[in-house]
Amino acid sequence: MDNSITVRELYEYSQCPNFFKYKRINKLKSAQSVDELFEQALLSSIKASLMHLMSSGSISYKFLVSRWDRSWWDSKKTRNILKEEDMGKYATRAALYLKSFYSIYLEDDRFVPIAVNLPYALNFIYDDFNLNVKGHQDVLLIDTKTKKTKLIMICPQSRSMYLPGDYYYLNSYLAMHAYTSLDISKSGEEEIIIYSVFGEKEKYLEYDAAKIKKIEKEVYGMYAGILNKVYYPRSSSACSSCAYRLNCTGE
């Protein structure tokens, strides 16, 4: 380890240290599920459309759908594992989510995207120990009506957005922490939103210095666990869909 870690890796360790070991240390290959491929295709089509909107100034629903088609139906991976009887189910879900995202953030020219996949890095210092935590911000928008900057986390799993310590929760706070130190945040008019493309309501997070301090401590604790090779299995309901369950003896 080089004293740096990504928010994704922290999330994996927090969910199950043994999973982290299989994936990040042993680098065991795992097959992707249809749902994982679906989430990836959905997010990449939304992000590609936002980038297009930033460069061209406008976007149609048709464009968003064409990006989705390219990421999903044209993908060899999808074609290899998607069963014919499931095609209609995923097509319906995609139409719902894309329409929802489009009508909230793309159709209304009140929201102007200024960055997609914005990387950030935070330097945590504990005693003499420096830890670099890296992540990325899904979308940064300006609300032209209120002039507020909004950080949008596109949450691929609606249920995860309410769980404390969850990746999106953690990432939101870390992103906000990073963001408040950027020059563009000087107005103090920022809002952070977790937006689920799966049709959940928006969830606003308020800046909470004490909470961020607590998260920093948790982050450091997790990193110390990784350095000390603490990789116990954490059995949970997630085991049933875990890509490494066949390798795992701790389930």
Ligand code: SF4
């Ligand atoms: S099966 Fe369960 S305990 Fe084992 S690695 Fe996966 S999540 Fe962890």
